[in-house]
Amino acid sequence: MKRGEKAVWGLAGLITLAALYAGVVVYKAPPKLMPTYQLESPQAARGELVYRKQSCSACHRIWNLGGHKGGVLDGIGSRRSVAWLDRYLSTDNPQEMLPSSRKEFYQMPSFAALPDDKRADLVAYLSSLKTRQDDTAQAPDEAASGEHS
Ligand code: HEC
Known part of the structure; x- marks a missing residue:
């Protein structure tokens, strides 16, 4: 894998994790x-x-x-x-x-x-x-x- 590619995949991974985290937070405590x-x-x-x-x-x-x-x-x-x-x-x-x-x-x-x-x-x-x-x-x-x- 090239360096640039690694960065892209890393970023995609981070975004996925952030989205999952936000999903769990909203699920546990839905906005009022x-x-x-x-x-x-x-x-x-x-x-x-x-x-x-x-x-x-x-x-x-x-x-x-x-x-x-x-x-x-x-x-x-x-x-x-x-x-x-x-x-x-x-x-x-x-x-x-x-x-x-x-x-x-x-x-x-x-x-x-x-x-x-x-x-x-x-x-x-x-x-x-x-x-x-x-x-x-x-x-x-x-x-x-x-x-x-
Ligand atoms: C043909 C259209 C129609 C259908 C089908 C219908 N309704 Fe209604 N419903 C109305 C209308 C019109 C009102 C009166 C709304 C108003 O005057 O503000 C109303 C009022 C209501 C209300 C009172 C609402 C309130 O704010 O107090 C409830 C509860 C309700 N309907 C439930 C149901 C349910 C459950 C069903 C299915 C089993 C159903 N309706 C099917 C037209 C319909």
Whole structure:
């Protein structure tokens, strides 16, 4: 190997090591602003599959993936309680609980037909989507906006 070549390989090696190190640091202590996306439980992991199967992402975005008709669901687990999510996903008329702020035809469909166990998985998944600051905080049972009754 020529001298120049050695230097190039040495440099490449150093860059690789630095990148690995940075990766480990971010993995161990993610920056505060990053929402958490570790699936907290096997149930939440199953719920993610329900989310995909039901094509929620046709309207909703999580981590910037998905459609624009519904809202962003990042951090939904910090904004809505398990009880609220369960009610919202089992009611015949979600608009009664949360009047759509979108256009008339962009409405959250009813998922009342979803089997109970699937809904429980889905709710576990949604409530695992917390903002990091709120990691341990309990979401309020009644969110202030759009809550009637
Ligand atoms: C046809 C489009 C559409 C589909 C499909 C859809 N949603 Fe929605 N969703 C909406 C709209 C519109 C809203 C109301 C947003 C607003 O008014 O700000 C909403 C609201 C929500 C909210 C309340 C958000 C909040 O900020 O409180 C949750 C939670 C939710 N959807 C979850 C789901 C899940 C889970 C699925 C799949 C099982 C799903 N949605 C499928 C359109 C959709």
